[in-house]
Amino acid sequence: MQVQQNIHRHGQAERDYQDALCLAAGRRVLPPCCKTLHISMFFDGTGNNLNNDLYAPGTPHPTNIARLFRATIGDGHAGGTAHRGEASRLTDAPGTGYGQYFKYYMPGVGTPFAEVGDLDYSTVGLAGAWFGEERINWGLLMLVDALRRTLGLPRLDNTSLLAAVQAMGTWPGLGFVNGQANRAAVFSKQLKAIEQPLRFALTQPGHGTPRLLGLKLYVYGFSRGAAAARAFVCWLNELMRYQPFL
Secondary structure: HHHHHHHHHHHHHOOOOOOHHHHHHHHOOOOEEEEEEEEEEEEOOOOHHHHHHOOOOOOOOOHHHHHHHHHHHOOEEEEOOOOHHHHHHOOOOOOOOOOEEEEEEEEOOOEEHHHOEOOOHHHHHHOOOOOHHHHHHHHHHHHHHHHHHOOOOOOOOHHHHHHHHHHOOOOOOHHHOOHHHHHHHHHHHHHHHHHHHHHHHHHHOOOOOEEEEEEEEEEOOOOOHHHHHHHHHHHHHHHHHHOOOO
């Protein structure tokens, strides 16, 4: 029963849009071609890494965050597993669920996450959350990744993503106060690159292309990953002030 109710909720925006069209037309109209994106973000805890916890020799011991990631429907990416061929099974095929569902996993601090330049296990990562900011910024860029996939645009390559993550970071030499400005500049640049097709998708998509009604975000975190999840939401809220068309 709960599963059915959740599935019903996922389609609420589409039903509301159809109801609005019916009211405007004064009659019952056919269901419109439209969709809402559902994007799930998973921040694992300190010392936890899906690649190690699932694929290393011995008994698999993924955290609940990793289990939730695996159980969630959607295309996307599991951070820290790019070098493993079998990791492709951690996400669904493109287009699954009508192309509405995406999911992304961020390994815990103190563990390898090559996509953000964190190449090995480290004590400074475990104790001081080294590369924690980069993990959050990578998560923000994955929102753009999901939009690019939805719009039929090519993904950003790993080199470009790493450069963007590094450009978004806080520079210690300037008093640790420029992180917000750097994030806003890079995030705005990434959205500007897809602004035209995104506007069309939101307002007047072409024939046979579903109108994009919005985006629903689901953010999960464990241990320091929970703190990262909260920071992710706060930073995203700040960034949206710079994007009036969204």
